[in-house]
Amino acid sequence: MALLEDLKWRAAIKIFDADKKVSDEQLNDLLAAARLAPSSGGLQPYRIIVVTDPAVRAKLREVGYNQAQITDASALIIFAAETKVDEQLVATFIDNVATTRGVDRASLAGFEGMVNGSIKSRTEAENIAWAQKQAYISVGVLTAAAADLKIDACSMEGFSVDGFNEVLGLTEKGLTASVAVAVGYRSDADVYSKAAKVRKPEDQLFIRI
Structure with missing residues (x-):
């Protein structure tokens, strides 16, 4: 399985080569994959912010404990959770389902009620x-x-979540920063790319019943 080899290759890079950039096409491919990810009920209760502006990233680095990845990677992708998970969010989603699949919205009433019930609980x-x-x-x-x-x-x-929220103006958008992903290309100086991958042994990770 090719994916296994890919995962063996990857590492949590701390030192990026600031001169090597991800192409627009590749960045769009990454975002397309993120868009196709599964989510509970299909709601995708989050937004994805792509930050390439050097000035904005410099401000984010100030509230990101001065981590070099924030400014040196080719792009910084921030996942921000919706803070208003409510009937309006669900209604917008159901509208999209009806339009995308070409079905009568009324036929989705049961599903909509179930999702709303889960949220209200x-x-x-x-x-x-x-x-x-x-x-x-x-x-x-x-x-x-x-x-x-x-x-x-x-x-x-x-x-700093509050810091990221302030720099990006997320609070007024009903969002809160959850996690950021720096993407780019590793520098030869990055030791993590050369280190052996450490994971639990299979017998300490998997429970087969």
């Missing part, structure tokens, strides 16, 4: 946590797609 904080979990599924798909294209990626939680 959780607190606001629980819904935001749920939205963040869905975003992470998309992060995983994007990371695998990057490995397939031999593009390096580093997922990052080490930043």
Whole structure:
């Protein structure tokens, strides 16, 4: 399976080659993969912000504990969870389902009610946590797609959420930053790209029943 070899190759790169850039076509391929990722109910309760502007990335680095990946990678992709997981979010999704599949919206009433019932059973904080979990599924798909294209990626939680929200104006958009992914090409100086991959032994990870 080619994907296994791709995953063996990938590493969480900390030092990117700032002179090597991901092409627009490749970046669009990564975003297309992230868009096709599964999510609970298909709602995709998050947005994906692609930051290439050097000035914006410099501000993000200031609130990102001065991590070089933020500015040195070819692009910074930020996954931001919806903070308003409500009936309007569901209604917009159901509208899209009806339009995309060419079905009568009324025929989706049962599904819409079920999704709304699930959302109403959780607190606001629980819904935001749920939205963040869905975003992470998309992060995983994007990371695998990057490995397939031999593009390096580093997922990052080490930043001030409030700081990222302020720099990107996310709060007023009903969003909160969850995780960032730096994408680009590894520098020869990056030791992680040369280190052996450390994972749990199979007998300590898998439980077969």
